[in-house]
Amino acid sequence: MLYTTSFWLTLFAALHYALGASTPGCGKNPPASGTKTIGSNRQYVLQVPANYNTSRPYKLIFGFHWLGGNMNNVAPGYYGLRDLAQEGAIFVAPNGLDNGWANTGDRDTTLVNQILAEIKNNMCVDDTQIFATGFSYGGGMSYSLACSNAKDFRAVSVIAGAQLSGCTGGETRIAYLGIHGVVDSVLNISNGRTLRDRYLRVNGCQSKNAPEPGRGADSNFMKTEYSCTAGYPVWWMAHGGDHVGSPSSGQNWMATHTWDFWTKAIYAGVENPTPTGTSTTTTTTTTTTSTTTSQQPQPTGNCSARYGQCGGQGWNGASCCQSGYTCTVVNSFYHQCL
Numbered sequence: 001m002l003y004t005t006s007f008w009l010t011l012f013a014a015l016h017y018a019l020g021a022s023t024p025g026c027g028k029n030p031p032a033s034g035t036k037t038i039g040s041n042r043q044y045v046l047q048v049p050a051n052y053n054t055s056r057p058y059k060l061i062f063g064f065h066w067l068g069g070n071m072n073n074v075a076p077g078y079y080g081l082r083d084l085a086q087e088g089a090i091f092v093a094p095n096g097l098d099n100g101w102a103n104t105g106d107r108d109t110t111l112v113n114q115i116l117a118e119i120k121n122n123m124c125v126d127d128t129q130i131f132a133t134g135f136s137y138g139g140g141m142s143y144s145l146a147c148s149n150a151k152d153f154r155a156v157s158v159i160a161g162a163q164l165s166g167c168t169g170g171e172t173r174i175a176y177l178g179i180h181g182v183v184d185s186v187l188n189i190s191n192g193r194t195l196r197d198r199y200l201r202v203n204g205c206q207s208k209n210a211p212e213p214g215r216g217a218d219s220n221f222m223k224t225e226y227s228c229t230a231g232y233p234v235w236w237m238a239h240g241g242d243h244v245g246s247p248s249s250g251q252n253w254m255a256t257h258t259w260d261f262w263t264k265a266i267y268a269g270v271e272n273p274t275p276t277g278t279s280t281t282t283t284t285t286t287t288t289t290s291t292t293t294s295q296q297p298q299p300t301g302n303c304s305a306r307y308g309q310c311g312g313q314g315w316n317g318a319s320c321c322q323s324g325y326t327c328t329v330v331n332s333f334y335h336q337c338l
């Protein structure tokens with residue numbers, strides 16, 4: 001029963017992501033940029049793109065501050081992402097209580113849900129392109145949202161994070177980028193690896209060596225791109241430095257790779273289904289639930305041939321088709337390359 005429910009949710013999510021969707025705020029005059037208040041004690045900074053177009057569905061990016069920081073440390077640069085977005089994204093910097101993200105009683109998840117509702121109602125958002133990032137405690141909060149709100153967020157980038165804000169759920173796929181320093185003296189790199197490993201499992205990634213550099217500069221990094229279920233990549237970037245939210249010298253590679261991850265990597269290998277056709281997409285064919293016992297990597301590198309099976313309940317084989325064929329849902333038990 002759980003599996004069946006999960007299957008349909010996955011199918012729905014895949015179609016939703018593939019087809020795109022804009023929000024009720026499209027067509028409305030936007031709010032002004034600046035600090036907004038929710039309830040009696042919560043705040044966030046909103047950055048509206050210049051020359052805002054009321055009918056263009058924008059990316060929506062959340063940036064979470066570190067312990068001891070606040071929303072005004074994240075705005076207006078948003079970890080270097082705002083320059084890269086070139087006024088093509090709405091940015092939000094929520095403010096933590098006590099300068100952190102303890103998320104006691106889910107209070108911070110609740111805040112994020114309120115902000116999401118407010119922005120979707122008042123602004124034109126592509127709700128298949130909602131992202132979160134943050135450094136340290138802000139990374140922990142981004143991870144917590146990956147666990148609890150994978151239906152809202154398409155991908156996260158967790159910089160020097162740890163499980164500090166909880167992880168409710170955590171069994172739904174979401175594209176995951178982890179960045180960590182090998183000599184992080186605040187939240188050691190094992191923390192970052194543990195967060196990453198959850199999504200290697202949940203996203204059905206093939207195991208792979210993930211080399212890390214020796215102690216050195218935080219401008220020096222090594223990157224591993226795992227092969228995972230199409231649409232749900234995992235990247236791991238280990239650098240030679242300590243606990244930093246951006247490199248202390250040189251180019252901001254954390255921002256540029258986060259941007260590449262959010263704008264390119266999540267689409268690699270994803271086929272666009274024809275809106276008029278049957279439910280056909282390579283991302284509908286496997287499910288990961290809390291009841292899954294097998295942690296075998298999905299053989300995404302070995303796609304099924306024409307007429308071969310490529311998915312369905314209980315199927316553990318290839319979840320993709322060789323070039324030229326599309327994985328087609330024949331029924332919930334049998335997906336075939338046609």
Ligand SMILES: *[C@@H]1O[C@H](CO)[C@@H](O)[C@H](O)[C@H]1NC(C)=O
Nearest residue numbers: 051052053054055056057058
């Ligand atoms: C506003 O966005 C819509 C939808 O993306 C686009 O068709 C239109 O050309 C844009 N208008 C301007 C003035 O850029």
Ligand SMILES: *[C@@H]1O[C@H](CO)[C@@H](O)[C@H](O)[C@H]1NC(C)=O
Nearest residue numbers: 162186187188189190191192
């Ligand atoms: C890394 O940090 C975790 C959590 O604080 C701790 O349990 C673990 O012992 C640390 N590992 C090393 C190698 O220091």
Ligand SMILES: *[C@@H]1O[C@H](CO)[C@@H](O)[C@H](O)[C@H]1NC(C)=O
Nearest residue numbers: 298299300301302303304318
């Ligand atoms: C790929 O599929 C072929 C034919 O089914 C099989 O013999 C081979 O072992 C598979 N390779 C991998 C890496 O799974």
